[in-house]
Amino acid sequence: MSVMRKSLEHLLDSNKLEEDAIYLGVLTAMGVKPLSRLEYAVAPDVLSLLQDLRLRVVSVRRVAQDGSEVIHWILGRDSGLIDQYKSDFDGTPIREGIPAVIRAEARYFGFPACCAEAYIRDPLALSTLTPEEQGLLFHRACPGCKETPKLIPLYRSALREAKRLHKELRLLP
Ligand SMILES: [Zn+2]
Numbered sequence: 046m047s048v049m050r051k052s053l054e055h056l057l058d059s060n061k062l063e064e065d066a067i068y069l070g071v072l073t074a075m076g077v078k079p080l081s082r083l084e085y086a087v088a089p090d091v092l093s094l095l096q097d098l099r100l101r102v103v104s105v106r107r108v109a110q111d112g113s114e115v116i117h118w119i120l121g122r123d124s125g126l127i128d129q130y131k132s133d134f135d136g137t138p139i140r141e142g143i144p145a146v147i148r149a150e151a152r153y154f155g156f157p158a159c160c161a162e163a164y165i166r167d168p169l170a171l172s173t174l175t176p177e178e179q180g181l182l183f184h185r186a187c188p189g190c191k192e193t194p195k196l197i198p199l200y201r202s203a204l205r206e207a208k209r210l211h212k213e214l215r216l217l218p
Contacts (some may be wrong), residue, residue: 066083073122074098076193078183079153080120082120084115084118090214100122102125105117144165157193173190174194179212
């Protein structure tokens with residue numbers, strides 16, 4: 046693979062990550078998600094954009110499986126809720142599949158409780174949404190979910206707004 050091709054792919058990836066960060070920011074600013082978590086750092090102008098959405102952005106230190114430190118960024122409008130998340134998770138190891146953590150994250154990140162419970166029972170259960178609908182989400186909808194379909198229009202309009210803000214910021218065509 047050529048260097049140019051590689052750098053183009055890198056650019057596309059970083060554009061996608063940036064758009065996702067803004068998308069999470071808009072969802073959180075709209076109150077669809079009480080908090081959101083970014084697992085990567087964003088450029089200073091993206092951070093300013095998030096702050097312009099009246100979000101507070103706070104770093105939380107976690108410990109990966111191999112013992113290394115990982116920084117997450119928590120976005121939210123409610124300072125009290127951010128502080129609560131930080132006191133629950135700062136300095137703690139990242140562990141997958143712990144029911145109490147899945148339930149807590151569902152509350153913090155605005156995932157329906159039915160989907161969290163279904164995920165705890167069977168992490169591989171397939172969502173009955175279309176792939177396009179499921180692709181809008183940051184949680185896996187439970188089979189036959191009654192709650193997620195109410196969220197879909199909100200996620201869709203947040204994504205439109207995020208794409209608009211991202212284009213404006215980067216002067217993309
Ligand atoms: Zn559900």
